Amino acid sequence: MTDTLNAKNHSIEKYLRQDRMPHIWCSGCGIGPAVSCFLRAIDRAEIDPNKIALVSGIGCTGRVAGYVKLDSFHTTHGRAIPFATGLKLAKPELKAVVFSGDGDLVAIGGNHLIHAARRNIDMTVICVNNFNYGMTGGQVGPTSPLEARTTTTPYGNFEPPFNLPYLASASGASYVARWTVLHLRELERAITEAMIKPGFSFIDVIAPCPPIYGRMNKMPLPMDSMHYYQEKTIIRHGADPKEADITLNGPILAGTFVDIERPTFQDQLNHISSKVNAQV
Amino acid sequence: MTLWRQPFDAAEKATKPGQIHIDKERCKGCDFCVDFCPTEALRMSVELSSKGYNFAVVDDESKCLACGFCELICPEFAITVSIPLDNNVA
Ligand code: SF4
Ligand code: SF4
Ligand code: SF4
Numbered sequence: 583m584t585d586t587l588n589a590k591n592h593s594i595e596k597y598l599r600q601d602r603m604p605h606i607w608c609s610g611c612g613i614g615p616a617v618s619c620f621l622r623a624i625d626r627a628e629i630d631p632n633k634i635a636l637v638s639g640i641g642c643t644g645r646v647a648g649y650v651k652l653d654s655f656h657t658t659h660g661r662a663i664p665f666a667t668g669l670k671l672a673k674p675e676l677k678a679v680v681f682s683g684d685g686d687l688v689a690i691g692g693n694h695l696i697h698a699a700r701r702n703i704d705m706t707v708i709c710v711n712n713f714n715y716g717m718t719g720g721q722v723g724p725t726s727p728l729e730a731r732t733t734t735t736p737y738g739n740f741e742p743p744f745n746l747p748y749l750a751s752a753s754g755a756s757y758v759a760r761w762t763v764l765h766l767r768e769l770e771r772a773i774t775e776a777m778i779k780p781g782f783s784f785i786d787v788i789a790p791c792p793p794i795y796g797r798m799n800k801m802p803l804p805m806d807s808m809h810y811y812q813e814k815t816i817i818r819h820g821a822d823p824k825e826a827d828i829t830l831n832g833p834i835l836a837g838t839f840v841d842i843e844r845p846t847f848q849d850q851l852n853h854i855s856s857k858v859n860a861q862v
Numbered sequence: 863m864t865l866w867r868q869p870f871d872a873a874e875k876a877t878k879p880g881q882i883h884i885d886k887e888r889c890k891g892c893d894f895c896v897d898f899c900p901t902e903a904l905r906m907s908v909e910l911s912s913k914g915y916n917f918a919v920v921d922d923e924s925k926c927l928a929c930g931f932c933e934l935i936c937p938e939f940a941i942t943v944s945i946p947l948d949n950n951v952a
Contacts, residue, residue, distance in 0.1 A: 593933070593942045603888055604938060609915065610892035614937025622934075764898075766934045804892040 594621040597631065599651050606645060610804020612763040612789020613643050616710050619766055620681065621650070623773035634677045637666040639686035642717045642791075643710040646681045660691030663698045666705050674848055677777060678705040684725040685715045688744055692724070699753035699782045701847040706776045706783045711746060712791035713828075720794035727830040731798040746786040747823035751840045756781030758823060758840035762788040762811040765836060772838060781846045788834055799830070878946040879903075880928030882920050888940035891915035895932035895941060901925040904932060 598621070607613050624631055636654040638647040639662040647654035657665045666678040680687070687695055687709050698705065714732050715721045722732040722739050725746065729738040751758045757779045761769040769787065776783035790796060790807030801807050811834065819837040826835040845853075869875070882903070889911065895918050896904045905921040918941070920926075928945045 594939065595942070598939060604890070604913075607937065609890035609937075610894065611937055614939065615894075615935050618934055618936070618939065763935075766931070770934075804894065805897055808894065808897070 594618060597621045597624065597651050599649055602649050605649055607642060608793045610790060610792045611642070612712060612787070612791070613646065613710050615763040615766055616708065616769070616787045616789060617646055617649070619770040620679070620708060620773050622770050623777060626770065627774045627777045629677055629777060633675060634679060635666065635669050636679050636681055637662045637669070638680065639682040639691060641683040641686045641715065643681060643683035644686060660686055660689070660694065662686065663691060663694040663707065667698060667703050670703060670705060679777065680705060680707045682709065684709055684711040684713070684746070685723045688746065688749070689724045696749070696753040699750055699755040699784065702754055702756060702781045702844050703847045704780050704782070706773070706785070708773065708785050708787060709746060710787050710789045712789045712795055714791060714795040716791045716794045720798060727828050727832070729830045732795070733798070743828065745823065745827045746784070747826045747839050750784035751823045754782070754844065755784045755840060756842055756844050757783035759838040760786040760788065760826060760836050762815055762834060762836060763790070764808050764811040765815065775841075779841070781844055877927050879924050879926040880930070880946065881944040882923060882926060882932070883942045883944070884918050884920065885940045886911050886917040887913070888938045889915060889917035890938055891917055892937060894935045894937065898935055899932055900929065901927055
């Protein structure tokens with residue numbers, strides 16, 4: 583027998599609430615691999631797990647908060663970012679991570695997203711983007727591609743979707759990346775970089791939702807979406823996020839789009855308050 | 863993978879197989895690990911788990927490269943790969 587590392591301390595088990603497993607996500611759901619990457623990134627970024635605050639909203643991805651053995655909070659719908667903002671302001675030494683879905687972050691929480699990016703609050707937002715509201719039965723969402731079939735658009739979606747990397751970068755995020763859940767090594771590295779980066783980081787994780795979105799769009803098996811990612815993903819680092827639009831079954835532009843230095847909310851606040859203190 | 867010429871130090875540089883542990887009660891049979899394993903070391907079972915899924919099983923552990931991709935891609939956190947300590951894979 584070969585000498586092996588102890589499986590227990592070489593895995594992410596230590597960060598999972600094992601009593602809650604197996605989780606509720608469907609077979610082949612993309613949330614699991616995204617969580618795996620995030621949990622590995624904690625060790626890779628050498629962040630003290632006791633200093634991480636994980637916040638998620640409502641929806642399938644919102645359940646992440648309940649499955650990780652970190653300080654976590656499951657907020658009301660769309661309010662994960664304001665909750666994390668409050669945590670960060672009260673305890674700046676915390677590493678605030680928001681893990682939520684596209685419906686939660688971009689639809690009902692859309693305003694919070696753009697304003698947190700504008701203020702450049704030091705937090706990492708991981709958005710699991712599966713193009714629909716999976717938990718409630720697959721209604722059309724703000725990221726559903728044009729002509730995609732969902733339960734509320736049975737003849738095809740007629741609303742143009744948001745291009746999330748473009749939205750985040752235009753709002754002022756310091757770090758913007760997109761990966762699919764097939765590009766797991768890259769995703770793990772991107773989450774690591776995002777957590778180390780001071781300022782607002784946004785990662786768009788394209789993930790399959792086989793039984794709901796997939797079934798409506800001729801990709802009913804988990805492997806169908808994975809093969810689609812394998813064939814259609816184009817990796818272009820530093821690409822203009824404007825070009826990262828997603829069309830139905832069209833190419834997916836992936837990579838790190840934005841990685842810039844901008845003063846964070848805390849920096850600006852300290853700057854103004856030190857000026858005020860110098861005057862009095 | 864077939865090589866037209868075997869490198870002279872192939873045996874010395876070969877990675878040792880990892881040990882794959884699959885929790886069959888967590889597995890929901892999505893097929894990701896089986897399909898994306900670069901050496902086809904895994905396969906799906908014919909029998910069903912207690913929840914009624916076909917689950918992934920190790921077909922031939924000696925084929926495993928200890929790359930750890932199955933562990934990373936499993937949506938159910940059902941796979942752990944123990945990597946031999948003297949393997950120089952990252
Ligand atoms: S409905 Fe979709 S997003 Fe929700 S758990 Fe199932 S596959 Fe995942
Ligand atoms: S560690 Fe890599 S080679 Fe081994 S079974 Fe898993 S995917 Fe296959
Ligand atoms: S990836 Fe996980 S859930 Fe999917 S078949 Fe393999 S062990 Fe089962």
